[in-house]
Amino acid sequence: MLPRNGLVSNEVFEPTIIGFTCNWCSYRAADLAGTARIKYPPNIRLIRLMCSGRLDPTFVLKALANGADGVLITGCHPGECHYIEQNYKALRRFQLLRRTLAGFGLEPQRLKLVWASAAEGAKFAAEVASFTEEIRALGPLQWGKARSAQTEAWEEALTEGMEVAA
Amino acid sequence: MSSGNGRKPAVTERIGVYVCHCGSNIAGIVNVQEVAEWAASRLKHRGVVIGRDYKFMCSSLGQELIERDIKELGLTRVVVAACSPHLHEKTFRVACERAGLNPFLMEMVSIREQVSWVHTDKEVATLKAQAVVSGGVERVLHHEALEPLRVPIHPATLVVGGGIAGIQAALEIADAGFPVYLVEREPSIGGHMAQFDKTFPTLDCAACILTPRMVQAGSHPNITLMTWSEVEKVEGFVGNFEVTVRKRARMVKEDLCTGCGICQEKCPKKVVDTIYEAGLGYRKAVYTPFAQAVPKFPVMDVENCTYFIKGTCKACEKFCPTNAIDFTQQDQVLRLNVGSIILATGYEIFDARKVSNYGYGRLANVFTSLEMERLTNAAGPTNGQIVLRDGKTVPKSVGVIHCVGSRDRNFNNYCSVICCMQSLKFAHLVHERTGARVYNFYIDMRTPFKDYDEFYQRVLEEGTLFVRGKVAEVTDAARLPGEEGKLIIQVEDTLAGKQRRIPVDMVILSVGLEPRPDAQEVARRFGISCSVNGWFIEKHPKLDPVATMTEGIYIAGCAQGPKDIPATVSQGAAAAARVLGKIQQKELALEPVRASVLEERCSGCRICNSLCPFNAITYHEDRMVSEINPALCQGCGTCVAACPAGAISGTVFSNEQVLAQIEGLLLLNLGEEALAA
Numbered sequence: 001m002l003p004r005n006g007l008v009s010n011e012v013f014e015p016t017i018i019g020f021t022c023n024w025c026s027y028r029a030a031d032l033a034g035t036a037r038i039k040y041p042p043n044i045r046l047i048r049l050m051c052s053g054r055l056d057p058t059f060v061l062k063a064l065a066n067g068a069d070g071v072l073i074t075g076c077h078p079g080e081c082h083y084i085e086q087n088y089k090a091l092r093r094f095q096l097l098r099r100t101l102a103g104f105g106l107e108p109q110r111l112k113l114v115w116a117s118a119a120e121g122a123k124f125a126a127e128v129a130s131f132t133e134e135i136r137a138l139g140p141l142q143w144g145k146a147r148s149a150q151t152e153a154w155e156e157a158l159t160e161g162m163e164v165a166a
Numbered sequence: 167m168s169s170g171n172g173r174k175p176a177v178t179e180r181i182g183v184y185v186c187h188c189g190s191n192i193a194g195i196v197n198v199q200e201v202a203e204w205a206a207s208r209l210k211h212r213g214v215v216i217g218r219d220y221k222f223m224c225s226s227l228g229q230e231l232i233e234r235d236i237k238e239l240g241l242t243r244v245v246v247a248a249c250s251p252h253l254h255e256k257t258f259r260v261a262c263e264r265a266g267l268n269p270f271l272m273e274m275v276s277i278r279e280q281v282s283w284v285h286t287d288k289e290v291a292t293l294k295a296q297a298v299v300s301g302g303v304e305r306v307l308h309h310e311a312l313e314p315l316r317v318p319i320h321p322a323t324l325v326v327g328g329g330i331a332g333i334q335a336a337l338e339i340a341d342a343g344f345p346v347y348l349v350e351r352e353p354s355i356g357g358h359m360a361q362f363d364k365t366f367p368t369l370d371c372a373a374c375i376l377t378p379r380m381v382q383a384g385s386h387p388n389i390t391l392m393t394w395s396e397v398e399k400v401e402g403f404v405g406n407f408e409v410t411v412r413k414r415a416r417m418v419k420e421d422l423c424t425g426c427g428i429c430q431e432k433c434p435k436k437v438v439d440t441i442y443e444a445g446l447g448y449r450k451a452v453y454t455p456f457a458q459a460v461p462k463f464p465v466m467d468v469e470n471c472t473y474f475i476k477g478t479c480k481a482c483e484k485f486c487p488t489n490a491i492d493f494t495q496q497d498q499v500l501r502l503n504v505g506s507i508i509l510a511t512g513y514e515i516f517d518a519r520k521v522s523n524y525g526y527g528r529l530a531n532v533f534t535s536l537e538m539e540r541l542t543n544a545a546g547p548t549n550g551q552i553v554l555r556d557g558k559t560v561p562k563s564v565g566v567i568h569c570v571g572s573r574d575r576n577f578n579n580y581c582s583v584i585c586c587m588q589s590l591k592f593a594h595l596v597h598e599r600t601g602a603r604v605y606n607f608y609i610d611m612r613t614p615f616k617d618y619d620e621f622y623q624r625v626l627e628e629g630t631l632f633v634r635g636k637v638a639e640v641t642d643a644a645r646l647p648g649e650e651g652k653l654i655i656q657v658e659d660t661l662a663g664k665q666r667r668i669p670v671d672m673v674i675l676s677v678g679l680e681p682r683p684d685a686q687e688v689a690r691r692f693g694i695s696c697s698v699n700g701w702f703i704e705k706h707p708k709l710d711p712v713a714t715m716t717e718g719i720y721i722a723g724c725a726q727g728p729k730d731i732p733a734t735v736s737q738g739a740a741a742a743a744r745v746l747g748k749i750q751q752k753e754l755a756l757e758p759v760r761a762s763v764l765e766e767r768c769s770g771c772r773i774c775n776s777l778c779p780f781n782a783i784t785y786h787e788d789r790m791v792s793e794i795n796p797a798l799c800q801g802c803g804t805c806v807a808a809c810p811a812g813a814i815s816g817t818v819f820s821n822e823q824v825l826a827q828i829e830g831l832l833l834l835n836l837g838e839e840a841l842a843a
Contacts, residue, residue, distance in 0.1 A: 018828060024715055025695065031250045034279025042285040042294045045301065045831040046276075048251075050759055050819055053777075054803030062825055067832040079690060082716070083802035084779040093807075118715065119697040125284065 015069035015135040017044040019128070020059065022052050024082040025118050026074035032121030040125040041132040044072065052076070053086025057097050060111060064101075065143055070110045070135035072128065077115040087115075107138055177213035179307055182241040183299060184232055186223035186248035188278055193219075195282035197292040201247065204296050209303050212835050215239055224254050229261040236265035243309065244272040245302040247295065250279045253706075268311035270758070270818070275302035297831050304830030308822040314755035315796070319405040320505035321345065321749050326397055326688075329357020330376060330731060331723025332510035333383045334738030335745075340388035342746050347502055348383060349411055350393040352441065354459035356380055357512055361442060361536065363543035363550070364595065365731055366587040367621035373545070377458045384460035394465050398499070400507070400692055403800065404718030405754050409502045415495040417452070417466035422490035425462025429482035429491060430454065437470045444536045447547035452482050452491075457545065466491075506718050506745040509702060510738060511688060513724035516571030516578065516677040523639045524570065524675055530555040531653055532640060532673045535588055542595050552600050554672055561671035564596050565655045567637050568608040572678030580699055582678030583728040586612045589676040590622055593630040604630045605668055607637045607657055615730070633668070635660045640673050679728040692719055701727045712741040717756070720744055759801030759818045765791045767813035774805035774814060 021027040027048050033040065049055060052075025060071045073094055075087040091113065098108040112131050116124045183205040187193035198219040206217030216235055220228045223246060235241055244267065246258045251274040259269035277295040285291040321344050325336045328350030336348045348355065359365075360380075362372035384391055392413055399410040418429075433450035442455040449455065451471040454464045472479035473493060483491040518526035518534050526532045531554050533541070544550040553560055566589045572582040586608065593604045611632075613619040626632070639656040645667070652669035659666050681700035682688070689696045694714040695703045702721045705713040712720050720741040723734040748754060763774075763783075770790035775783050782798035783805065785791075794805070794814070806816040815821070829835060 016832065018831060028252070028715070031252060031276075031279045034250070034276075034283035037283050039286060040284055042281075042287065042290045045294065045297055046280055047301070047824060047827055047831070049803065049824070051802040051804065054807050054816070054819060056807040056821060056824075058821070059824055059828065063828050063832070066829065066834055068828075080695065082693060083800055083804070086777075086779065086802045086804045089777060089804050089808075118695045118703055 013136055013140060015043050015132065016067060017070045017072060017132060017135060018063040018068045019044045019046045019072040019074065020052070020055055021046050021048055022075045023048055023050045025076040025080070026116040026124060028118035029116040029120045029124035032118065033125040036121050038122055038125040040128040043132045044128050051081070051083050051086045052090035053083060055090055055093060057093055060097055064106065064110065064141060069141045070131065072131050073113045074116050077117055080117060106141065106143065109134060110138060110141060177211070177307065179213040179242045180215045180240055181213045181243040181245060181303055181306060182232065182235045182239065183214055183217040183245045183303065184223055184247065185219040187219060187221045188249060189222065192278050192282040195285060195288055195291045196277055196295045197288065200292055201295045201299060205299050205303065208836060209300060212303055213243070213307065214303060215241070223248050224257050229257065232258070232261050233265035236262065236267050241267065242271065243306045245299060245306050246272065246274045247277045247299045247302065248274065250276045270312040271306070271309050273302045273306040273309065275299060297833055300833055300835060301827045301830035304826040304835055305823050308820060308826050312758045312817060315758045315760070316753050316755055317405045319748055319752060319754050320503055322347065322504045323745050324349065324409055324502060324504040324507045325510060326507065327510035327512055328355030328393065329510060329512045329723060330359045331734045331738040333379050334735045335508045335510060335722055335742040336383055336389050337379065337386065338739050338742030339745055340386045344388065344749055346389045347504065348389055348391050349395050349397055351396055352455065353394050353465040354455050355383060355391065355393060359731065360456060362539045364591060366591040367617045373458065380458065380460040391461060393461060397691065405505050407504050407507060407718065409504060411500045411502060413498040413500060415497050416463060417468070417491065417493055417495050418463050419490045419492050420463050422488045423463045424488055426487065428485050428487065430464060432481045432485040434479070434481060435470055435472050437467060443547055444540050446537055446540050506720065506748060507692065508720045508722055508741045508745065509692060509725055510722045511682055511725045513679040513728065514682050516680050518570055518675045518677050520577060521570055524567065525640045526675055529640060529642055529653060531671065532675060535674060535676045538592055538674050552596055560600050561602050563603040563670040564672045564674065565605045565607060565668060565670040566592050566674045566676060568606065568676050570675040570677045573609060578678055578680065578699065581612065584730050585676040585678060587618055587730065590625045592674055593625050594628065597628050597630060605633055605670065606630055607633050607635065607655065609636050633657055633659050633666065679724060694719055701725065712737055712744055757818065759816065760796050760799045761794050761801065761803060761806050761814050761816045763792055763794055764813045764815065767811050768792055769811045771810065773808055773810060777804050777808055
């Protein structure tokens with residue numbers, strides 16, 4: 001049986017986290033954490049993008065609206081972007097998104113941005129571990145579970161917008 | 167999620183899910199059979215027609231399994247849950263292609279690096295693996311058949327760094343008949359190897375084996391040598407880089423200079439040579455670093471030249487028989503077109519001053535290994551005489567300290583690879599030339615590779631004394647009789663289990679290797695990355711040690727990590743082989759990750775225009791729409807994410823694919839009844 005929103009064991013809240021990784025740095029950091037067998041909590045599920053600049057803010061809203069309790073964005077350190085400077089654009093979007101989340105009445109801390117180079121497997125694992133604890137402390141996000149008719153309609157519009165864009 | 171009911175069109179695709187055991191690497195933590203069965207049953211309504219697990223999916227039998235299913239079951243999509251796509255994505259794409267399925271209709275998800283290797287609870291790991299597979303299934307439904315992008319490759323290659331690694335790489339490519347630009351920062355090629363006297367374990371003279379290669383590189387018709395030059399900027403991408411090189415003004419006209427050396431002779435200004443002579447000798451203000459320098463043309467050090475300081479002198483100009491001196495020369499900025507780049511920028515030696523308890527820089531007769539190389543070199547400042555700092559006293563006892571700055575958590579954690587053998591070499595040379603008593607202080611003796619341990623045995627037999635233990639201090643404070651006027655090495659002899667004080671006349675610090683201080687900056691310039699320790703990162707630590715994550719950029723020699731001369735030469739040749747392979751193909755197949763604008767939806771707002779760092783987006787005033795040039799687009803997707811009208815779509819990482827993956831990862835595809843349970 002698969003609980004929809006996270007795994008509940010011994011009544012400890014197990015958050016579900018979606019992590020966005022950059023193909024050139026943080027995805028490799030995750031690979032490195034694996035190769036080095038560095039352990040981190042299983043709450044995170046990763047998505048690979050070519051660059052943190054590819055992160056459409058909709059992705060974050062979509063994840064939070066559909067059951068994720070937190071979203072972790074990871075990218076190359078400033079100045080090390082594979083595409084010269086696109087991680088700065090991710091940084092800007094992150095700042096805006098955090099404010100947007102607050103506007104929605106959500107804790108902006110549910111979204112975090114972390115830089116991790118391809119060499120930083122240990123850092124990547126440590127960041128995932130600390131973010132998991134931060135989200136655990138915030139508790140479940142009710143956005144996905146107790147959806148009002150309004151949320152539903154909003155989300156529908158959002159998804160449609162994306163589909164039209166196809 | 168409610169959107170799963172009704173709103174989505176019925177799935178017509180036929181998906182095969184393949185879960186790899188990877189021996190016990192995955193199967194030891196993840197119940198792979200359960201994952202495969204789960205996918206086949208619970209994701210049936212999402213198009214999964216078969217779920218299989220297999221011991222090694224990447225084996226030929228595993229691949230055949232997939233190929234057979236594609237043909238027999240008519241699969242239209244494939245999801246492979248195994249290791250990182252960076253390892254085997256290509257393998258499975260090729261397998262799909264063999265079976266007649268477009269390779270881009272395969273999605274690989276990582277349940278090894280991202281699940282089994284990083285989690286410990288089997289049940290939870292299995293659940294996560296299911297979610298990851300589910301994400302892959304939803305994503306692959308939105309994949310489209312694609313063709314790789316084909317770009318022509320420019321036949322010229324840029325080699326950065328003229329040490330033995332760069333020379334080897336340049337010669338291999340040039341000998342194969344392709345043009346090479348060899349760029350070196352110093353006035354001559356040769357690198358660190360040109361400073362050495364003997365090379366371990368054969369004790370051949372470094373200059374004797376290196377200088378012929380230097381001359382070959384300098385005179386090769388296919389090699390354009392640019393010394394006293396630096397790469398300032400790199401633009402473009404694999405197959406077609408545009409490189410800006412600054413050729414510093416030599417103040418010597420290369421077309422007139424014969425390399426006779428009269429200018430160096432007549433120059434009245436002596437400067438301490440901190441680079442080639444490691445601070446032990448002098449050079450002139452106009453100089454070639456050493457007699458066999460390639461090219462033979464000297465350079466003028468304008469910071470020390472009397473004419474540039476005081477406005478008078480010009481002795482070199484007066485005596486130059488060919489009028490080759492030109493005080494007005496300016497830096498030249500050159501633009502080169504190349505298809506591939508090899509970085510062989512080498513290393514720096516560890517600054518021994520940082521280990522203050524060893525007294526380097528404070529105690530006169532403490533030397534670094536590089537200084538020792540110069541002292542033992544017949545062409546060095548003492549003509550090969552091993553003497554103390556006073557320039558005449560021959561030491562009667564010498565202590566060689568291994569691992570200075572290496573394998574030390576205060577400095578560098580890593581082993582610098584060459585120091586044990588280098589220290590043994592010094593032990594041999596000192597013993598041979600001075601008859602002094604030689605002590606080697608080591609933590610562990612590391613003598614792998616061909617003939618190395620035999621050399622160690624030889625040095626043992628010659629009577630060198632070995633003390634196992636990390637030296638605590640080198641001091642000139644005598645406490646016991648017989649220590650006066652000596653350097654005392656305080657060490658714990660871990661084999662004898664006692665503290666020892668050993669007085670010697672001379673101490674040699676076998677300093678470790680470090681990345682160049684500007685390695686990070688160089689990495690950034692070329693779009694590659696550095697490891698935690700600062701060495702350039704290779705594409706794969708075992709299987710691809712010369713390529714980098716950036717297509718078309720290769721690395722060789724100590725820039726990738728400490729290594730000895732044979733390994734450096736091998737890597738230089740290997741990098742050249744990789745480049746030659748690419749050049750021979752004439753065309754490169756690239757991942758078709760590109761963005762494009764759907765004109766009908768573009769409102770002409772031009773938001774995307776300024777976001778592209780590659781200037782791939784042009785705005786058409788007449789039609790009032792933006793267009794993306796696929797040849798310039800690098801596929802980062804920033805414009806796709808930014809377009810407010812949703813008019814830009816990106817292949818391989820489309821909105822639909824990512825959004826579907828999110829749904830899959832969150833298991834929204836199981837349907838309401840499953841979620842209620």
